[in-house]
Amino acid sequence: MKTYNPSEIESKWNRIWEEKPVNKDDGKKEKFYCLDMFPYPSGNGLHVGHWRGYVISDVISRYHIMKGQYVIHPMGWDAFGLPAENYAIKVHEHPSISTEKNIDNIREQIKQISAVYDWDMEVNTTDPKFYKWTQWIFVQMFKKGLAYEKQMPINWCPSCKTGLANEEVVDGACERCGSPVTKKNLKQWMLKITNYADRLLDDLPNLDWPEKVKKMQTDWIGRSYGAEVDFPIDGRNEKITVYTTRPDTLFGCTFMVLAPEHEMAKSLATPENEKAVDDYIFETSKKSSVDRLQNKEKTGVFTGSYAINPINGKRVPIWLSDYVLADYGTGAVMCVPAHDDRDYEFAKKFNIPIIQVISKNGKATSDGRIPMDGITPEDGNVLPENEGAYTAASGIMINSGEWDKMESSELKVKAPEIIEKKGLGKKKKNYKFRDWVFSRQRYWGEPIPIIHCEKCGPVPVPEEELPLLLPDVDSYEPTGTGESPLAAMEDWVNCKCPNCGGPAKRETNTMPQWAGSSWYFLRYVDNKNESELVSKERAKKYLPVDMYVGGVEHAVLHLLYARFYTMFLHDIGVVDFDEPFKKLFNQGMITGKNGIKMSKSKGNVVSPDDLIRDYGCDSLRLYELFVGPPELDAEWDDRGIDGVYRFLSKLYRLVMEEKDKDVKETPELVRLRHQLSYTITSRMKNFSLNTVVSAFMEFNNKFQELSKTTGVDKETLCTYARLLAPFAPHIAEELWEALGNTNSVFEAGWPEYDEKLMEEDTIEIPVQVNGKTKVVVTLPKNVSKDEAIAAGHSAVDSKLSGNVVKEIFVPGRIINFVVK
């Protein structure tokens, strides 16, 4: 008897599939686009954690092939960017060489998964034929005014020696290397992603994405509604505009705080406060953003100047404090200590009056006047009833002049308009997120296709001259000066203005890694097109992506950028949809022991190579699924793979023993067959891939038992092979062939099931006494209540002590006697 030999079976079927692909577009099939987040070709190669997402997406792809669809399942390389360049520097090899080597290496590793990738569709972001279009998109954005230059302090990673987008800064540190991020004043190319803020937000509810990711994008964009209010400066013909989401509390404003970076900060200082103000501004400028974030203890300095609250004409002191952010809103806030935690803390620390303007329980405080510790109460100076600020917008307005007795929640909505009508300010919508800093001062990226002309300003490289090739340089290491290594290449930098022909200089910054990944998924389906990014016809036929599988780490970076790019390409007529990914699935991470992330430095990386050699690809695929629910993190344990290997060995032996026996099908076998199809199909639909594997094992155990008695019929074994095909494709093909079939199992279609044929004649029903199961009885499936109760009594009467006060029978479920 032949035993299961995975390496023999797998190389055989890999060869056959190479010659006769199982996934074909006959022009009639419905398409299904199943996409993986493409990897950057790191020098370390793949570990079992990388496999997980690829196995999941391949199972989905093969399932859809079995369902009769044409599946677009491509793979490519996100090969520009910092990781690739840092690796090249480390191994002293030009990034173009090291990247190519790494791609060749990873491609071979990915092929070991035996996924149905269509390698004719492969893309590589560093291929000039690809980045021609990355540059083309930038030029289109420039023409539409969405790409613009700005001199400003940006996030700077001193270790990577480049500017970073806000999205790339996590807790004040570089997302890549973890170094604390500093500020550097640089002239930058920016993309006006904020123009798309509302669309990026408002589309989210329609996407079939994990709620977590939608929430992260919502928070990141951070839209808020409120008002800008103008506060005249006392004794000067100037004003300060503040942004507030709580204009309803305007009467409670007792001071104002400006960010130390605010342009008026210095000029507001009165002579006697000048030194303190200067010192404070200087101290703040020295702090890193990490320090500023971590130290939540309020600090501040009084400028000596006052502003006039326009609603009631009261003078309020103007302070500076670093808890106000310069780049959000107007960089100045009105402070209502009674109804804002931060303002409350600040007021307490610096003894500023606190005036309550919302009564929580709908009543004004009884006497309305409670003196505050250490200060003399001014007229109308009231403390909140309890410790701390009352921040909810619900309750009745008090101490608020004409607004008294109004409901706070209603006023909050109406106030911006009231303020606008009174000419005190205007309605305003604000966003937390900023335009996208798009320049990188590094070598290994797409050159930004812009020429700077003294006369004409920035001029795009003419489209027919694209791609603008990344020139070969002697030294590609980052300079750290804020200039790209390209700046040193005078021959390349100096050029003629395409507009006026005069002397001009090329832009020397490159694009961020995200540039290519923001649109690569569009290119797969038309990757050889030299005249268009993607043809209308192919875009219509194959796009957008139906299922996107990848890690959650890209929730606000890649996924937000890709949506922005797609919306833009929609707007200029390249594609006719504006959301790229209909459905998103985030697989959990595979970690080493104790949940520690797999990394070379930790020495806990598990390579798939040895496992494939010892157990085969099918076993590893199954174990990647069996290790736990696909959306949760899972700890890798090498020993677990023995279980799935034993399962496949037993299954193989079963089929080899049963196939020539000519076993007649029995009602039990028919029932099991349909139950199997039903179980696998429904678990597949629920995405419960770990329990799919359990179900295969369970049914295999049942069939092992039956093989000792009635045997297992061919039809049932064939059904098993078809169901197994998306999960363990090689052995499924082998068994399918052994069972006498001459076509591929992937041409056999996904097995249907008939719920009627799944039903058993008898059912097992637990008999409970006071909810505790005492015994299980077997009854006919359509048993009546009376018969069931009678059967229940005869089964447990000997154990009943006391009177039965209630008899419960739930058909097919339970018999329960309530006894007193």
Add this chain to the structure above:
RNA sequence: GCAGGAGUGGCGGAAUGGCAGACGCAGCAGACUCAAAAUCUGCCGGGGGUAACUUCGUGUGGGUUCAAGUCCCAUCUCCUGCACCA
């Protein structure tokens, strides 16, 4: 602080309100073997009992229900994300 997720045997994990621990790993005992590996069979949450059986048991405390891992209220711990955004 806010939001989301999780808490079940030695371990990974199963359970449309209806037999808690499926399936697998590890472990124990046995069979085969000169022996080992592989394979096969049985056992495998805690307490009590030779056993039939009994009792407790899904982070903790309450509640709803004939019946709760599952629903409700409160609470603790861990993980993830966001965090002075006015």
